[in-house]
Amino acid sequence: MSNSHQTINPATEEILETYTLMSSAEANTVIEQTHEAFLDWRKTSYQERGDILRKIATLIRERKDEYAALMTREMGKTLDQGKQECDLCAAICEYTAEQGPKVLADETRESSGGRALVTYRPQGVIYGIQPWNFPLYQVVRYSIANLMAGNTVLLKHAANVWGMALEVEKLYRDGGLPHNAFRTLLIDHETSDEVIEHKLVRGVTLTGSPGAGSYVAQRAAKVLKKTVMELGSNDAYLVLADADIEKAVEFCVLGRINNTGQTCVAAKRFIIVESVYDAFRDAFVAAMGKIVVGDPTSKDTVMGPMARKDLRDNLHEQVRKSIEGGATCVLGGEIPEGKGYYYPATVLENVTPGQPAYDDELFGPVAALIKVKDEVEAMRIANDSPYGLGGGIFSKDEKRALALARDEFDTGMVNINGYNLAQPQLPFGGVKASGYGREHGGFGMHEFVNIKAIMINEG
Structure with a gap:
């Protein structure tokens, strides 16, 4: 050696x-x-x-x-x-x-x-x-x-x-x-x-x-x-029927692309109630499509490269296997030409159990969209993960969201109507895997x- x-x-x-x-x-x-x-x-x-x-x-x-x-x-x-x-x-x-x-x-x-x-x-x-x-x-x-x-x-x-x-x-x-x-x-x-x-x-x-x-x-x-x-982790962010869609899109994009998606406590799975699914998906894909990827020293850049070639290759393999398993890639998903370990903002739909995008952590700028019929199914799928670090809920009914976050979400941290990274005064950590x-x-x-x-x- x-x-x-x-x-x-x-x-x-x-x-x-x-x-x-x-x-x-x-x-x-x-x-x-x-x-x-x-x-x-x-x-x-x-x-x-x-x-x-x-x-x-x-x-x-x-x-x-x-x-x-x-x-x-x-x-x-x-x-x-x-x-x-x-x-x-x-x-x-x-x-x-x-x-x-x-x-x-x-x-x-x-x-x-x-x-x-x-x-x-x-x-x-x-x-x-x-x-x-x-x-x-x-x-x-x-x-x-x-x-x-x-x-x-x-x-x-x-x-x-x-x-x-x-x-x-x-x-x-x-x-x-x-x-x-x-x-x-x-x-x-x-x-x-x-x-x-x-x-x-x-x-x-x-x-x-x-x-x-x-x-x-x-x-x-x-x-x-x-x-x-x-x-x-494979943090789930729930977009409920009464969510402010504009706010949900803004924070879900931020939660997915921050640090080029290379964050353990990042928004990764987006579980959206079907009544607002199309509205959220269209706005989310549009916003992800505007992310400026490039030289990390440039002030206009939102996302730099991934940290290593092997990490990018692994992420791309997870995307490829998810598509093979039935997911649809509606944005990104291709390794760009040229120098640097860059990967585009990517969105997968039709994400189901058995696909890496559903089961595993995607440590890079790839979002998994999952459509559900109601809040009960949303919470069940959020907890249907070996992981339990963070998560989020978007709903105008703050009292109901708080009850779900406190009593139902099986994670160490939950965001309501926003996305926050670590804060010195709040405990940081998870449960399960x-x-x-x-x-x-x-x-x-x-x-x-x-x-x-x-x-x-x-x-």
Whole structure:
């Protein structure tokens, strides 16, 4: 196996950088250093940690243009979307700094024979395996909560964004984090397995595919380590009979093409009640047909290329198999000529069980339209998926939509009459094959702490 790896610009297919992989022994040394850093970091105050997080937020805003340009070069995100990602990351740092002392505060409780203390203590080194689709955010999402909790953090980032992986390490150090409290590992899968099983690693968190999640969770479970899994999804957006069609189309298009459709919590299946199906379909196809695909550095571009050639090829194969299985392609569906891993905004109709567009996650700008007779069938089909990350409902009856979202939708997150990505103050995560555990909203700070009971007997 080669001990080097190259990153490639997906818009131009040019080689960006060549990186040398760390050996198993080098990775082992880094783990030991990160554990040594933990022994000091765990003793710092919430105030001290919060001040560093606030400084990191300031640096992210100062370096926003630079980071956005790096994301564009490495994985093809448009510059505007890269800057939005930076803003979200800065907000997460500030939210965590502000809320951390409250979320992690000791609690007093009654205890027979006296009183008790419940305390949230850090455990040690937390290992994160992260994907390329939001190269800064994916790292910030798990690492900032764990650093606030007093843990130290390792990162194995997707190999196509190793430039950002090293940049985050520098960012945190520049923000005042002790040198080894956050370290990036440039390693292959075999070495990653060794990291999972290392005695000094106390928890493992992964964002990725259900296949990767199942594999990593099993490796960690063998050595009795807790995991958090944020996996893929096939989010359903329901357009009910009383929906505002114009609004539904606007947000459904946004939810499908954001980040060139390469988002786990994206709108993917559109389940439309038959009384409004034609009106929605015609407007949706027209809007998708106007999406400007091209150079991600151009301000007019809405969608850049997909991040890698293999990802585009896999998506196209899913489209082809869906059409073979009876789906109708009413827009897009063809790989364009020329350089770059581009794929057009694509719409499939007549999507039914057995087709990839119905059963599987389409991680790219392909929308699946499904016609249903009523709200009951819409909800049944929405839940007829192995996944359960997000979803949406469009209806003018907000009370009814809320009841469906709260009581019927089998997902971790639901949008009503809109489309939202992650927000620092709200929990993020899914159920079923979309994984388990929660990030954001303070919940991520409790995932890898030792919730310790101390009983004080009096008299």
